[in-house]
Amino acid sequence: MKLIIINGPNLNLLGEREPEIYGSETLEQVNKWIENHELCKNLELEFFQSNSEGELIDFLHSKRKSVDYCILNAGALTHYSYALRDAIIGTQIPTVEVHLSNIYKRENFRKTSVIKNVCIAQFYGEGKQSYINGIKYILEKK
Numbered sequence: 580m581k582l583i584i585i586n587g588p589n590l591n592l593l594g595e596r597e598p599e600i601y602g603s604e605t606l607e608q609v610n611k612w613i614e615n616h617e618l619c620k621n622l623e624l625e626f627f628q629s630n631s632e633g634e635l636i637d638f639l640h641s642k643r644k645s646v647d648y649c650i651l652n653a654g655a656l657t658h659y660s661y662a663l664r665d666a667i668i669g670t671q672i673p674t675v676e677v678h679l680s681n682i683y684k685r686e687n688f689r690k691t692s693v694i695k696n697v698c699i700a701q702f703y704g705e706g707k708q709s710y711i712n713g714i715k716y717i718l719e720k721k
């Protein structure tokens with residue numbers, strides 16, 4: 580099974596960006612941890628990060644015929660990107676929305692996810708474990 584794990588804007592700064600909210604590990608460390616997690620041992624994973632909405636959409640388009648699922652932390656695009664929402668529908672890649680922080684216990688604008696109802700599930704608030712919860716959901720669903 581092939582999975583893409585996508586991180587959106589500002590997630591490249593993990594480790595230095597608001598560590599009290601997002602933790603002190605870098606994105607590279609988080610990705611390595613996911614890759615080495617025992618749940619992932621039979622999965623083909625590909626990681627992608629971009630700060631650009633267009634690049635995220637282009638990446639989804641490019642994978643639409645070759646992957647089974649997507650784990651997506653869209654960063655702030657979660658809250659307003661109808662273009663990303665359309666890309667999830669348009670590519671028909673079953674996508675799980677994930678967040679490190681609990682978006683429902685922060686500023687009001689974070690409580691809205693415009694991608695939530697085009698995703699197959701949403702996991703948040705457990706740091707890097709949120710990504711694994713998404714993968715676990717996919718594996719249990721199969």
Ligand code: DQA
Pocket residue numbers: 588589590652653654655656657677678679680681682689
């Ligand atoms: C985030 C939450 C978003 O509101 C924020 O803009 C991010 C990270 C999270 O992982 O908790 O960039 O998606």
